[in-house]
Every structure is written in C-alpha cells, then in structure tokens.
Amino acid sequence: MIHSLARVADLWISRHAALDRSALAAVSGLAPAVVVTGASRGIGLALAQRFAARGPAVVLIARGEASLGAAAKALSDATGVRTVPLALDITSADAPHLIEAALREAGLYADVLVNNAGVGLAGPFAEQAIADIERLLALNITAATRLMHHMLPPMLARGRGGVLNVGSLGGLVPGPHQAVYYASKAYLISLTEAVAYEARGRGVRIAAVAPGPVDTAFHRAMQAERALYRSLVPAMSAEAVARSAYRGFLLGRTVIVPGVLPSLAQLAVKVLPHAVSVPLVGALLAVEKRAPERDAL
Numbered sequence: 001m002i003h004s005l006a007r008v009a010d011l012w013i014s015r016h017a018a019l020d021r022s023a024l025a026a027v028s029g030l031a032p033a034v035v036v037t038g039a040s041r042g043i044g045l046a047l048a049q050r051f052a053a054r055g056p057a058v059v060l061i062a063r064g065e066a067s068l069g070a071a072a073k074a075l076s077d078a079t080g081v082r083t084v085p086l087a088l089d090i091t092s093a094d095a096p097h098l099i100e101a102a103l104r105e106a107g108l109y110a111d112v113l114v115n116n117a118g119v120g121l122a123g124p125f126a127e128q129a130i131a132d133i134e135r136l137l138a139l140n141i142t143a144a145t146r147l148m149h150h151m152l153p154p155m156l157a158r159g160r161g162g163v164l165n166v167g168s169l170g171g172l173v174p175g176p177h178q179a180v181y182y183a184s185k186a187y188l189i190s191l192t193e194a195v196a197y198e199a200r201g202r203g204v205r206i207a208a209v210a211p212g213p214v215d216t217a218f219h220r221a222m223q224a225e226r227a228l229y230r231s232l233v234p235a236m237s238a239e240a241v242a243r244s245a246y247r248g249f250l251l252g253r254t255v256i257v258p259g260v261l262p263s264l265a266q267l268a269v270k271v272l273p274h275a276v277s278v279p280l281v282g283a284l285l286a287v288e289k290r291a292p293e294r295d296a297l
C-alpha cells in the first residue's frame, strides 16, 4: 500500500519536476543504490535492511571492516539484494569523493543517502574533553552535512532520490548532560527542514527521523547507562525505528518521530516552556556519580 502510494507520488513528481537530461545521462549504465552510513550495526543496519527490501543495491559504510563485511553478507544472503561494504571513516574530508568513486567502480550511483552514523557524549559540558566534542561535531554535523551537500545536487538534477538524516528526539529540546549531542541533532533537524523546503516540488525526498531511546550499543559507548532515562524510558528496537522511518520517508514526511511515547514527548516539548522542559530533560540525562570506592582494608 505504502509502496503503491510512493510509486504514484514518484510518477507524478517525475512528470512535473524539471529534469536535467545531462544529469540523467551521467548515470546511464549505472544502477541506483541506497548509501547508508553507520550500517554495520544498530539503527543503520536496520535501515539498510528496510531499504534492501525495496530492491536496489545497498552500500553499507562503517569503519570496522570485519563487522561491516559480516553485516553486508548477512543482508545479501537474507534478501538477495546486492550489498557493497565500504570500510571508511566518513569524517575524512575526502569521504564524499571516495564514496562516489567506490560507487562508480561498482557500477552504482547514490539514489538515496541515509546519513545515520553518529556518536553521543554524556556528562557536564565543562568537564568534557575538547577532543571528544570535536570528534562528535566532525561526525554528527560536518560529515553528515558534507555528504548531503555532495549528493543532493545530482539528485535534484535527476528529479528523484532522497536523503534521510538520522536525528534524535533530543534534537527537539536542549539536553543538559548531553548538551553537545542534543545540539548536534538540533542542527541536523533544522538543516533537514530548511533544505526540504528549498527542494520542495523537485522530486527528492528530504527527511529526518527523530527517535527516542533505541536499544543499541550507543548509550553504553557514551557511558550513559546509569542515567535515569535508561531505566525510566522504554527503548524501542532498531527494527521498529527503521520501519517507521522508512514508511515516513516514502510518504514524504519531513520530521518522523517513531513510536507513541516519543510522539507524545515531541508534543510535550512543543507546548512546554523551556523553563519546564530543560530541567526535566536534565534530570533524565544526569549520570549519577559513583561513590568513590573505599580502599581495601
């Protein structure tokens, strides 16, 4: 049903969008692919699985070669879809060109970009190492912006394709104790909404998914497992988030919030003043300090 609606929308748009014939010629002989960053596990892998069900080739990107290769093989074994693993740190300045070159070599072009790779950072801002903050900004903001900026113009010229940015519910409200992470996701959601408006009517879907907590390795990696939200707020599965994100993307929604509870939270942060929502979020995100261990007697 959703696929039929999406196909009708695609047909209508491709009839009405002003297409650039040379852009179409530039990819003649190449097959469309969905490029997913951070696809070796978690939400990225679940999104790669969803898009694979649609048929085109999937290019999976992450740094860890072994886990990436295993994920790509499992995905092609399960779906019969062609998968191309690309081991790459997307924060490197030449990542967009390296991805494009790898796609061409594989006889593919980027039809859809899923900008998913991201990291979190917990703790009070003033106590965080600047190197950790810069690492987060390089991945969550700079790399995502660079990839979108590189891949969007040819999509617009072809009058098809899309970009799905993985934001966070945290991008809708300031987040004390995860201040830089929340701010980075606010940037990504704001960028998505603005660029989606600029590109309206041109045949390209531009969306951000803003999930609440998801059951992945993410929270452990940023040492937030002891924060209140981990015990109070139920985490969704990566698969459920991917299902909702994929459906919303096909239906042309701009900001997709998966799940009932996160949708209620989205409503709450829209109506509550920051004087209320910021302390509330701060209490949920605070990581209690461990009592210093006593010296063994």
Ligand SMILES: NC(=O)c1ccc[n+]([C@@H]2O[C@H](COP(=O)([O-])OP(=O)(O)OC[C@H]3O[C@@H](n4cnc5c(N)ncnc54)[C@H](OP(=O)(O)O)[C@@H]3O)[C@@H](O)[C@H]2O)c1
Pocket (backbone or CB within 6 Å): 037, 038, 039, 040, 041, 042, 043, 044, 061, 062, 063, 064, 065, 067, 088, 089, 090, 091, 116, 117, 118, 119, 120, 139, 166, 167, 168, 169, 210, 211, 212, 213, 214, 215, 216, 217, 218, 219, 221
């Ligand atoms: N989990 C949540 O509760 C949650 C909620 C809302 C939004 N999100 C967002 O969802 C996205 C995915 O999160 P997740 O929970 O699935 O995280 P995850 O399980 O930690 O997976 C992160 C993925 O990104 C890859 N990656 C990390 N740094 C990279 C780099 N520099 N270059 C290329 N790939 C890189 C990782 O593989 P390698 O380490 O091998 O590179 C891995 O495949 C993030 O943007 C996150 O902010 C997560």
